[in-house]
Amino acid sequence: MSKYDFGYQLEAGSTNEWAFQMVQENSRVLEIGPAIGNLTSHLVKDKHCTVDIVEIDEEAGKKAAEFAQRAQIGSVDGNLNTDTWYHNLQPEKYDYVISLDVLEHLENPEHVLQNLKKLLKESGKILLSVPNLAHNAVILELLQNNFRYHDLGLLDRTHVHFFAYESMIKMIEDVQLHINYIDAIKKAVSDTEIKCSFEGIPVEVEQYLKTRRFADVYQYLVVLEKKETERIDKLKDGIIRQDMCQTKILVDGLLKNQIIFQNHYDNVSVEVDMEGYKDASSIRLVPVENCALVYGLHAYSINEKGVKKEIGYNWTSGIGIDDNCVVLSEASSEVNYLLESDTKKVEIVFKCKLLSETVIQGMQELEKQKKQFLQLLNEKNNEINEKNNEINEREIKQQETETELYKVIEQKDMLNEELTRIKSHIFYRIYMKLYRMLHRK
Missing domain, CATH: 3.40.50.150 (Vaccinia Virus protein VP39)
Structure with missing residues (x-):
């Protein structure tokens, strides 16, 4: 068969x-x-x-x-x-x-x-x-x-x-x-x-x-x-669409204000209507619940007049590379944005690549080394500043000493002038006295 x-x-x-x-x-x-x-x-x-x-x-x-x-x-x-x-x-x-x-x-x-x-x-x-x-x-x-x-x-x-x-x-x-x-x-x-x-x-x-x-x-x-x-x-782009990522937005960082979006890793786009969140001052973005590289990250606030303005994040619990790139060092790493009072809508777009724990550990070690280096650099800068302060203090004291010296010299000159004047006066009186005595005879 x-x-x-x-x-x-x-x-x-x-x-x-x-x-x-x-x-x-x-x-x-x-x-x-x-x-x-x-x-x-x-x-x-x-x-x-x-x-x-x-x-x-x-x-x-x-x-x-x-x-x-x-x-x-x-x-x-x-x-x-x-x-x-x-x-x-x-x-x-x-x-x-x-x-x-x-x-x-x-x-x-x-x-x-x-x-x-x-x-x-x-x-x-x-x-x-x-x-x-x-x-x-x-x-x-x-x-x-x-x-x-x-x-x-x-x-x-x-x-x-x-x-x-x-x-x-x-x-x-x-x-x-x-x-x-x-x-x-x-x-x-x-x-x-x-x-x-x-x-x-x-x-x-x-x-x-x-x-x-x-x-x-x-x-x-x-x-x-x-x-x-x-x-x-019917193949279209041939990309498997079942591999989706979950993106979360927490208005003012509150769990009760959580909004969940389903996106594809290669093209994440979320839009939040702020109409239902009066007096909100921030939104917190959880890009994906995985260790990942988030790049091409752009956030925009749109006010009541429809003016669209790009905003940058003010802090992240991940590793911030620059304004448009963040490494999520652990699941649920967050990126926080501050909002102006007239914000009516927020749009955020980014792309995402998952990273293995090995890569994350390597980046965390680099981040640790970076912090140690910055701390050492800061310590060295403080030492340099202290030395500069000491030098400045010495220069100030030297300038004060020189000023005092100039004053002493000036006083000495004045005393010498006064002494000369006095001597001249005394000499003149002695001379006159002798002159009178001689003419009496």
Whole structure:
């Protein structure tokens, strides 16, 4: 029995169910690799399609052939690695060619896709499903230095080629086909056949894996046409949206005024209407309840006239790098903003990256060293200031001494002048007295 024998019931959420829904009734269909004919039987019975098949597994192919009009089966006619099947089906033209999880088994998938294109009507469509090697489950295996093949799934041991999004797109472009519809079957790591988990993975690596494009895509579902048309893109940016963070605002720091927002780590935006909080003077932000790097942090207050003004935080219990970047050193680290009395609305935006405890411990040690350095610098500055004060005091005393000395010298000069004056007076009196005495005789 073929390992791809899943019975004849269309499993909800499977590639077969997707293809069945995409095919219109009464269509001419070529199905590549139908296994026992699960999809084939439903296309014929439920949608009245005419189906041809190509299947290398002869046992499974014979079962599928019971529902098919033409069947290329076995190691010769059903071998997609040769062109026998293609030549046998010419000059048929099909409304739909269905190839679900087949190309990865082939030696030259691009050449086979080119042949499928030739068998397509001008308005026809190729329905393609391709397993995604870049699923997080495979990456986690590699991060654990492991790569194990499985009987089924992403690492099916019969896979010859592996595809991720970009390599799949390039293959399609190389054969000059155009995507008019793209979607995916998605699975969480825990839902795949690969037994792995995020346990033991650094938290920043875990966050990156969970937020990278197409991380949870298990199989790409693509509709191709010969002519380019407007594409229906159900993948969009491919980011997993289930990995959300919780942001809290406490008006005036009060738990009773707590407001909770759900955001994605890469783009957090909160808006608080202050109308219901009369006389509030502050808001306290708890960005995420994890150790994390908060960057691109901007807060704005909007007054009753609609004037918008950016405000900076006045304190944080985390590690403040600058006005727009804070490291949350522990869960529930806070950032506080003071508000003006006329604030009617507050808007805060930021981005966030989770950090491991090791990184936080390193940053806390750096912060501790920074504080020690600043303390030492402050002590040295105080010593320098004390020395400068001593020098200033000495200079002042020296200036006072010099002033006193100048005063003493000035007094001495005055005394000398007075002494000279007195001497002159005494000399004059003596002289006069002698003069009189001489003239009396």
